[in-house]
Structure formats: structure tokens, C-alpha cells
Amino acid sequence: MNKHVGTSVSGAEGEDLSKNSEIHLDAGFMASVAGAVGTPFYCYSPEVIARAYEELSAALSPVDVSICYAVKANGNLAILQLLSRLGCGMDIVSGGELERVLEAGAPASRVIFSGVGKSASEIAKALVAGVHQINVESPAEFHLVADIAASLRRRAPVALRVNPDVDARTHDKISTGKKGDKFGVALSEVAGLFEAAAARPEIDMVGLAVHIGSQILDLAPYRHAYGVLADLVRDLRAKGHSVRRLDLGGGIGIAYGAQGAPEVSELAAIIDETLGDLGCALTVEPGRWLVGRAGALVTTVLYTKEAGDRMLAIVDAGMNDLMRPALYGAVHPLEVVRSAAGGEGQSYGLVGPVCESSDIFGLYDGLPTLSAGDLVAFRCAGAYSASMASTYNARDLVPEVFVSNGRFRIVRRRQTTAELLALEKDTTWHDIASSQAP
Numbered sequence: 001m002n003k004h005v006g007t008s009v010s011g012a013e014g015e016d017l018s019k020n021s022e023i024h025l026d027a028g029f030m031a032s033v034a035g036a037v038g039t040p041f042y043c044y045s046p047e048v049i050a051r052a053y054e055e056l057s058a059a060l061s062p063v064d065v066s067i068c069y070a071v072k073a074n075g076n077l078a079i080l081q082l083l084s085r086l087g088c089g090m091d092i093v094s095g096g097e098l099e100r101v102l103e104a105g106a107p108a109s110r111v112i113f114s115g116v117g118k119s120a121s122e123i124a125k126a127l128v129a130g131v132h133q134i135n136v137e138s139p140a141e142f143h144l145v146a147d148i149a150a151s152l153r154r155r156a157p158v159a160l161r162v163n164p165d166v167d168a169r170t171h172d173k174i175s176t177g178k179k180g181d182k183f184g185v186a187l188s189e190v191a192g193l194f195e196a197a198a199a200r201p202e203i204d205m206v207g208l209a210v211h212i213g214s215q216i217l218d219l220a221p222y223r224h225a226y227g228v229l230a231d232l233v234r235d236l237r238a239k240g241h242s243v244r245r246l247d248l249g250g251g252i253g254i255a256y257g258a259q260g261a262p263e264v265s266e267l268a269a270i271i272d273e274t275l276g277d278l279g280c281a282l283t284v285e286p287g288r289w290l291v292g293r294a295g296a297l298v299t300t301v302l303y304t305k306e307a308g309d310r311m312l313a314i315v316d317a318g319m320n321d322l323m324r325p326a327l328y329g330a331v332h333p334l335e336v337v338r339s340a341a342g343g344e345g346q347s348y349g350l351v352g353p354v355c356e357s358s359d360i361f362g363l364y365d366g367l368p369t370l371s372a373g374d375l376v377a378f379r380c381a382g383a384y385s386a387s388m389a390s391t392y393n394a395r396d397l398v399p400e401v402f403v404s405n406g407r408f409r410i411v412r413r414r415q416t417t418a419e420l421l422a423l424e425k426d427t428t429w430h431d432i433a434s435s436q437a438p
Helices: 027-037 046-063 077-085 095-103 120-129 139-152 187-198 220-238 264-275 288-294 324-328 417-422
Strands: 003-005 041-044 065-070 089-092 111-113 133-136 156-163 203-209 245-247 281-284 295-307 310-315 334-338 346-351 360-367 375-378 400-404 407-412
Touching: 027 041, 027 295, 027 334, 027 375, 027 400, 027 407, 041 046, 046 065, 046 077, 046 264, 046 288, 046 400, 065 288, 077 089, 077 095, 077 407, 089 095, 095 111, 095 120, 111 120, 120 133, 120 139, 133 139, 133 245, 139 156, 139 187, 139 203, 156 187, 156 220, 156 245, 187 203, 187 220, 203 220, 220 264, 288 295, 324 360, 334 360
Parallel strands: 003 360, 041 400, 065 089, 065 281, 089 111, 111 133, 133 156, 156 203, 203 245, 245 281, 310 346
Antiparallel strands: 041 295, 295 310, 295 375, 334 375, 346 360, 400 407
């Protein structure tokens, strides 16, 4: 297990968490919300999301970079509506996410469709909706987009996502820009596809895209990748091709507890130094940076017990609710929201009820004595948390709640097993013509 230091509700050294860039978890209020909706539940602060967007906008405005939120981080409609009202565009990776952003009121003209495996029906829906741009990731996808656009009598705005062969120095499972990764077009193929686009009037080849990974804490890989991109733009223009837009991806990391994180102003400076003289329209696609710190997963301690040389606290949230620890070895900062016993300096392994040995959230030091009924919260859980949740072990999909100024609003109600069972009842056999049978 990884170790992490826990905090009390007031934060380290009495810090007022309501005045920084993370959600504030007031003990009495959280207990009231828990009583109303049951645990576990996700809660988000719309104020923290808005502050993050405003901070990022202020840092990027001097270099004229627009923002498209990576919907995969958290696609809750309330979050999408909030960001859209603030003027944020949307970066999607599926037809379902397209439906979500349109339902949230985001204009299709501010939507970029990314993703390595778009289906024909998804591409068609995006073209009919009139998305701002489709990021194409392979020659085969390029030709499919062209064929679909021709059949619909539409012109497809296409950017080629290139693979710059840059190591983002992040976790292997969230690194996307190295040679051999499934993402992007090889640099050697780019010029040929620009040539092919010139022969396809249904394709408007608007530019290039790049995305090298997620939770990036060292900005040097950005400088490397953007340098590769700048060289590619100059090479394409020398060959007579127009390059009007550059999609720079997302991935800038946030601080988890004591772990430091880069400033967005530093990223803005790198963008300006590497790409600022090209005259291209620039876009970034942050997800975690906008919503990660705004969320927490609140859960109840069910039992404590000894396990060898350590104490375990078994909580009612499991790896199906928060998959990142099991999937990536991530350790979320832990906050004890309510403790009956008090004290300090205790160490616990926080584990869930799912029937898997990987259902472990981490080993935490500096906690008060925990007992059944205590409330704890995994912080920095606004991104890649609820959006990756499942109903494994036939567990309910937990609710999501907005909290603001002493009020709360359920923005996604609990999905129960009874509701899921309805999808599996009263099914019907269908005959298939013998000529189509295997």
C-alpha cells in the first residue's frame, strides 16, 4: 500500500479549505448531506470549478488560447452546463459525450471530437451536429470521415492528431504520445494525408492536434512536443499546405496532497515560446485541472479490524466507485470529516467492501482513531472518479451532489440495482435468417 497523510476537517495547521482551490468539507453540513442522500456519494463545489476555469482563462488569454473541457474527466450535466455558461468549449471522445454536451446546452460549434476509435455512426452524428473539429487519428479514419462527409454532402473540419513520440513522464497507463501508443498519426504519415485532403473537397484540413498524456507534473515534455509540432507546421507550410489551427491537448497535473504541481502560467509561457509566432488558432483540452480539486467522495466507516501489523478501516465506498487507486495506484488525499473518538497519529489502511484484493485506497498516517459511523472523504475526486464508476458486485451507482453556501442539490440520483434489473427482464428471442447465421 502507498502511504499518505490524512487531515482533519480544518486542513493542515488549521488552514481554511474554503479559501483555497479545493472543495470545503464542513463536518456538520457533510453529515447532513450524508443523512439525506446516504453514503457513499460524490460532492462537487461549483465555485471551485468556476475559479479553476477563471484562473486558467486568465493565464491563457495573453497567448490567445481557447479552452475545451475534456468531458471524459466528468460528464455530469450540471458540470457541463456550468462550464458552458462560463464560455468553455467541449472536447469529447464518443457519441454519448456528444449527446451529453448538446443536452447541456453547449453549442456544437465549440465541440472538438477526439478519440482513436470513432464509429461511422458517431462520425455522422458529429458532422450533422456541426462540430467545430474532428481530430483524426489514423489514415483509415481519415478516409472514413471523407466518405461519410461526401455521403452527407458536408465538409468535415479535420485536424490530424500526431504522435510526437514524446514521453510525458507520467503513469504508463495515462501516457499517450510515445511511439507505439495507440494514439495519433505517425509524423511520417502527416504530409501524405495533407496531400490526400487536397484531393478530397469534402475535407477541410484545418490543422494539427497533439495530446501526450494525463496528470503531467513536469512541463518539459510539453516544450518538447510543442517544438515538434512547430517544426511540423513549418514543414507543411513549406510544402504549400495551410495549417490554421493547433489543438494542444490537456493533461496538466494537479497537486494531490503534499505533491506539488506546475503553474498554468508556466504552461502558457511554453506555448508562447514554442508556438506563439505561427499565427495559428490555439486550443487546450484540460479535464482534471478544471474539476479534479472540486470533488470529493464521502464515505462511512463500516468496521475497523487488525490485519497483521496494521489496522484497517473498511468503508462503504469501493473500487467500483473510485477506480483510480486500483487502476493506477493513485492515492487520494484523505480527510476525516467526522470522528467520534478523536485523537491523532493513527495509521490505517483504507479499504472497501468489493470482493477483490485490489479494493484498497491506500495506507494513511496521522489520522484520529476511527470507528464505525465516522465519515471520511477522498479528496481531489472530481475527475476520472464518478465518470469511471461501475456497478460491479451489483452495487448501486452512487449519487452526485453539488454543494454551495450551505445548500446541496442532487445532480445525479443514486442508480439502484432494481433499476438495472429492469434492463434485463422481459427479454425476447429474435429469429435470424438462416443465410445470416454463423
